[in-house]
Amino acid sequence: MKVILIGNPENRRLQMMQEALHSYQLNYQTIAWIDFLSTPHSFESIVEENDIIKIDSFGENFDVFKGLLKWGSESIKKEEFHQISKEKIDSLPNDKGRIQYSRQAYLGFKEALKFVENCAIKKDNVRFINTPTAILQMFDKKNAHQILLEHHVAKTKFLGTVRSYEELHQMMDQAKEHQVFIKLTHGSSSSGVMAYRRSKSREVLKTSVEIDKSSALYNSLNISTYRDATKIELIINQLAKEHLIVEKWEPKATFNNKVFDLRLVVIGQKIEHVVMRSSTSPMTNLHLGNERGDLNGLIDYLGNEKWEEIEQTAIQAVKSFQGAVVAGVDLMVQSNSHKVKIIEVNAFGDLVPRIVNSEGRTTYEEQAFIIKSIFDEVLT
Amino acid sequence: MATDFFYNQKVHQYSKSEGITEKNSVYRLGVEYMEDDDDQTLIELIDAFLDDPKLKDVVGLSIGVWPNAYDSDCESFINKLVEEKERLQHIEALFIGDMDYDECEISWIQQANLNAIFKNFPNLKMLQIKGSEGLSLGEIEHQNLETLVLQSGGLSKNVLQEIGNAALPKLKHLEIWLGTDDYGYDCEVEADILPLLEIGKFPSLFHLGLQNCIDADDIVQLISVTPLQETILSLDLSMGTLGDKSAEGLLNAPCMPQLCYLNLSSNYLSSGIGQKIKEKFPHIELKMGEQKEEDVYDDETYRYVDVGE
Numbered sequence: 001m002k003v004i005l006i007g008n009p010e011n012r013r014l015q016m017m018q019e020a021l022h023s024y025q026l027n028y029q030t031i032a033w034i035d036f037l038s039t040p041h042s043f044e045s046i047v048e049e050n051d052i053i054k055i056d057s058f059g060e061n062f063d064v065f066k067g068l069l070k071w072g073s074e075s076i077k078k079e080e081f082h083q084i085s086k087e088k089i090d091s092l093p094n095d096k097g098r099i100q101y102s103r104q105a106y107l108g109f110k111e112a113l114k115f116v117e118n119c120a121i122k123k124d125n126v127r128f129i130n131t132p133t134a135i136l137q138m139f140d141k142k143n144a145h146q147i148l149l150e151h152h153v154a155k156t157k158f159l160g161t162v163r164s165y166e167e168l169h170q171m172m173d174q175a176k177e178h179q180v181f182i183k184l185t186h187g188s189s190s191s192g193v194m195a196y197r198r199s200k201s202r203e204v205l206k207t208s209v210e211i212d213k214s215s216a217l218y219n220s221l222n223i224s225t226y227r228d229a230t231k232i233e234l235i236i237n238q239l240a241k242e243h244l245i246v247e248k249w250e251p252k253a254t255f256n257n258k259v260f261d262l263r264l265v266v267i268g269q270k271i272e273h274v275v276m277r278s279s280t281s282p283m284t285n286l287h288l289g290n291e292r293g294d295l296n297g298l299i300d301y302l303g304n305e306k307w308e309e310i311e312q313t314a315i316q317a318v319k320s321f322q323g324a325v326v327a328g329v330d331l332m333v334q335s336n337s338h339k340v341k342i343i344e345v346n347a348f349g350d351l352v353p354r355i356v357n358s359e360g361r362t363t364y365e366e367q368a369f370i371i372k373s374i375f376d377e378v379l380t
Numbered sequence: 381m382a383t384d385f386f387y388n389q390k391v392h393q394y395s396k397s398e399g400i401t402e403k404n405s406v407y408r409l410g411v412e413y414m415e416d417d418d419d420q421t422l423i424e425l426i427d428a429f430l431d432d433p434k435l436k437d438v439v440g441l442s443i444g445v446w447p448n449a450y451d452s453d454c455e456s457f458i459n460k461l462v463e464e465k466e467r468l469q470h471i472e473a474l475f476i477g478d479m480d481y482d483e484c485e486i487s488w489i490q491q492a493n494l495n496a497i498f499k500n501f502p503n504l505k506m507l508q509i510k511g512s513e514g515l516s517l518g519e520i521e522h523q524n525l526e527t528l529v530l531q532s533g534g535l536s537k538n539v540l541q542e543i544g545n546a547a548l549p550k551l552k553h554l555e556i557w558l559g560t561d562d563y564g565y566d567c568e569v570e571a572d573i574l575p576l577l578e579i580g581k582f583p584s585l586f587h588l589g590l591q592n593c594i595d596a597d598d599i600v601q602l603i604s605v606t607p608l609q610e611t612i613l614s615l616d617l618s619m620g621t622l623g624d625k626s627a628e629g630l631l632n633a634p635c636m637p638q639l640c641y642l643n644l645s646s647n648y649l650s651s652g653i654g655q656k657i658k659e660k661f662p663h664i665e666l667k668m669g670e671q672k673e674e675d676v677y678d679d680e681t682y683r684y685v686d687v688g689e
Contacts, residue, residue, distance in 0.1 A: 178450060199450040199488060204689065225689070251482035257384060259482045280481070335483060336393050336410055336444065 001375060003028040004046065006036060006116070007056030008064060013351045013364075014056055020364035024372045033058045037067030040115050049124040050378050052371055055116065055135060057348040058109065059188050062094045069101055072108030079103065082241040097218040099184070099192050099209065103243040106186035110136055127374070129367060130347055131323030138321055138347040141185050141245050148342055151320035154313055155342040156332070157248040161185070163240050165233040172198070177248050182236065185243035188348070191219050192239060195249060196232070205232045209239065251335040255298050261332045261343060262310065265350050265363050266318040268325055268370055271311050272357030273350075302338065310340050317342045326350050326367060387440040387473035387506055394425065400434040408478055410444025422446050426460055430467050440473035440506075449477075449484045453514050455492040465500045472503065473527075477510035484511075485689045487533035487563040491515035498522045513564065515539055520546035526584075527553040532592075533688045534563030537572045544575035551582045555589035555616065560688045569598040577602070579609045589616035589643075592685045596620030596647060604629030614641040618669065619686035622647035628656075636661050645669025646686055 003021055007014035009032050021028045029046060036043055047053070058064050066089050073086040081103040084092065113132035120126040137143050145158035159175050162168045162182070172180060179197035187193070194207040205226040210218045215238050226232050252259040258278040265273040276293035299307050314329040321327070328349015332341050350363040361369060383391055386406050394400070394407040409429055411422050422443075429435070446454050454476060461468060474497065477489050489511025495518030497507065505526045509515065512532035517539060525548050530539070535558050543556070554576070559565045567573065573590065575581065588608070590599050600622055603615075612635065627649055630636060642664050644654070654668040674681040 178448070197450075197485075202488075204485070249482075251480070254384065254480055254482075257480075259480065335480070336408075337395075338393075 001027065001050040001378060002048070002052075003371060004051055004053045005030045005056060006033060006053065007031075008033055008058065008061045011057065011060060013348070016351075016362065016364045017054065017056070017367070020362065020368040021371070023365065024368040026368060026372060026375065033061065033064040034067060036116075037064065037071060037112060040112070043116070044119050044122070047119050047123050047126060049126065050375075051120075051123070052127050052129065052374065053116065053120060054129040054367070055113065055132065057188070059348075065105060066090070066092060068105040068108035068112065070108065071111045072104040072106070075107040075111065076104040081243055095216070095218075097220065099217040099219060099239070099242065101242075102184050102186050102192070106139060106243075109139065125378075128323060129325050129371075130327070134321040134324035135347040138324070138327065138345050139186055141183060141187075141344060142243075144321075144345060145245070145247075147320050148317060148345075151316065153317045153320055153342055154340055155317075156181075156250050159246040159248060161243065161245050163244075165236040165240070167240075168196075168236060168246065169198075171246060175248075179249040181247045181249050182239070183245050183247065184239075185245050188346075192217070192242070194236070194239070196236075197249065202227070203229060203232060205235065207235070209235060211235050211238065250332065250341065253333040253335045253338060255293065255301055258293070259335075260293055260298070261330060263349065263352060264311070264314040264329045264331060265352055265355075266314055266327050266329055267350070267363060267366050269315050269319070271314060272361075272366065273352050273355045273363050275352050275355060302333070306333075306338060306340070313340045313342060317345050321345065326363070328352070383442070383475070383478055386442055386475055386478070386508070389440060391440075391442055391478075394429055396425070396428045400429075400432045400437055403437045404439050405437060406440030406442065406473065407438050408442040408444045408475075410442075410479070411447055422457055423460055426457065426464070430464055435467065436470055439471065440475075441468070441471050442475035442478040444478045445483050449479065449490060450488040451490065453490040453492040458492055458494060458496060462496045462500045468501070469503055471501065473506035473508075474501065474504055475508040475510070478508075479510070481689075485533075486511050486531065486687055487513060487559075487689050489513065493518060495519065498525075512536065512539060512559075517542040517546075520548065522546075522548055524550055526550050527555075529553075529555040531555075531557045531687070532559045532563075532565075533557075533685075534559035534561065534565040535567065536564055537567040540567050540572045540576075544572065544581075546582075548582055550584050552584050552586040553589075554582065554585060554587070555591065557591050557619070557687060558593035558595070558685075560594040560685050563688050565594060567595070569595050569602055573599055573602060574606070577606050577608060579607070582609075583611070585609060585612055587614040587616070588612055589618075591616055592619040592687050594621055594683075594685055596622040597626035600626045601629055603635060604633040606634070608635040608638070610638055613639060615639055616643040618643045618645045618647065618667075620647055621683035621685060622649060623683075624648075624650050624653045627653045631656060631660055636664070639664050641665045641667075643667040643669075646672060648672055648674060648683055 069089050070086055076083040082101055083104050084101055117132040148155045159171055182194040184192040196205045206223055208220050208223055210220045217238055260276055260278040263275045264271050276295045276298055278293035314331055317329050318324050318327045328346040330343040332343050356362055389406045391406050391408050394409050409425050491511050491514045493516045498520050508529040510531045512535050645667050649671050657666055674683055
């Protein structure tokens with residue numbers, strides 16, 4: 001009886017989980033994504049009955065990314081999105097920050113998770129912290145919108161998918177929306193997010209995406225502002241080679257004269273780790289260096305009733321994904337009305353460094369604590 | 381939501397269902413930003429607000445988002461307020477265009493001719509305007525206005541000239557965000573700012589803010605050689621593009637001995653210049669805040685105002 005961690009060993013989220021399991025004296029085995037992807041069959045013999053599997057992020061490792069591209073190289077052929085053939089993957093240069101082949105990597109991830117699931121089914125009582133199904137649903141922003149809608153969870157409005165700048169304009173005209181967020185359907189955190197607005201006389205695109213002279217797209221740590229329609233068209237058309245979704249850009253509420261949103265980490269239907277992110281730019285994501293806001297001040301400002309609604313909405317959102325136990329919910333409070341809306345639910349959203357609950361446990365320690373109680377139960 | 385506080389009070393969002401609940405309060409009227417399930421127009425909301433039995437409890441009124449504020453101006457709402465002026469004479473503070481960048485960029489807000497506000501609301505003590513596209517103030521004459529705040533990402537000189545010609549005998553606080561030429565700023569400092577500094581122009585003026593200006597260096601050079609009316613005790617030159625070289629001029633500016641407060645935050649100043657000012661004028665409460673750093677592209681350096689778009 002052990003915990004199986006699948007992730008990138010050099011990644012601090014995996015290291016923090018290992019440390020947490022260690023401190024609760026729990027038996028665990030780490031499987032590096034790179035090893036799993038190259039020799040998946042050895043995984044079959046690792047899984048034993050009563051094991052608990054935690055699948056963690058594959059991000060920020062170029063070899064793993066290439067491995068996923070290989071796994072996805074067959075299923076992407078049926079689609080028109082940006083793709084690379086299996087033979088060419090090995091010679092793909094490590095171009096840091098480059099946005100490419102996100103759909104193919106997702107399809108590969110999907111194949112890999114199916115494999116994990118099949119191994120697990122063969123043994124008795126193997127459980128997941130987030131089932132492969134739940135992770136895949138969360139990792140597909142289009143699908144995630146549909147699931148939240150079906151479960152009547154308040155969320156930002158989904159407008160559809162687009163393949164070009166022209167399609168985007170048609171969509172905005174039809175929906176009578178003048179400002180939208182455009183996101184990679186399978187992007188993590190702030191990768192490839194674009195905030196776009198237009199009026200009769202002008203348009204502006206704010207994004208962390210940068211374009212080079214050969215029209216290659218890169219994620220940057222800075223937000224760039226584009227006002228030239230030709231350039232905006234080029235960037236959107238380039239990014240549309242990936243799978244894109246469009247959401248209405250709904251104005252967020254302000255606190256201390258900055259807009260804010262919240263990252264609430266739901267662990268076993270409880271919320272004990274929250275980060276408030278405030279910004280003077282539309283991208284409130286933490287990865288772009290925005291400051292953490294004064295959470296207690298915010299709760300005072302919104303009132304307990306509103307805070308309760310926020311927590312319940314986040315918990316309901318995670319519940320909508322079957323088999324989800326741990327997720328990072330991004331949630332906004334709308335300007336003026338203070339309506340609560342889910343922005344997205346992140347399968348690997350438990351990385352909120354330095355935040356502890358009232359018991360002094362980090363998100364990873366809390367998960368280890370829960371795993372320990374499950375193991376104790378099995379033993380008795 | 382835009383400002384949390386206006387007229388020194390927490391701003392309450394007005395809704396028909398809740399109505400007015402607070403005494404001596406400030407309320408904002410704005411449409412729910414393009415909500416599908418919410419077709420109430422701002423005019424309907426204003427009507428409901430005017431019919432509220434506790435209307436007299438409101439001292440400050442803020443007009444937030446109007447429908448398609450980035451394409452359509454606010455003229456019809458101003459006309460509505462003027463038509464209903466009898467019921468609004470107790471209002472002391474008015475804000476037109478109270479929306480933040482997530483709702484509408486400041487330079488996209490379509491303002492209108494607001495002259496009727498000055499003409500029809502003689503009891504007003506404070507007027508704040510955000511956005512200056514399409515804005516005109518006309519001939520300004522008002523016996524009671526104490527505070528005028530104009531926030532812009534790019535102010536046209538026509539508006540500045542209108543303020544320069546204004547008759548505002550009780551004006552204590554004048555705050556103008558001038559902005560940058562990318563968004564409509566076309567003022568000439570000497571010709572358009574100097575009239576505002578003329579002694580006796582605003583006989584009660586206590587605080588002058590010339591902020592967020594791409595020509596901050598020129599403004600400071602002007603202030604460095606121009607005596608300010610002795611009632612002016614507070615000066616705000618923040619959010620602009622001011623550099624050390626021009627700021628040095630403040631050390632010999634005729635206004636410095638009279639100032640109690642000077643705000644130079646969010647410019648391009650070194651801590652050294654702050655130190656020099658403090659040493660020479662220890663009586664001034666100097667605010668340096670955070671300073672910005674120049675951007676360098678292809679050997680060219682760039683400075684930006686805080687609020688443009």
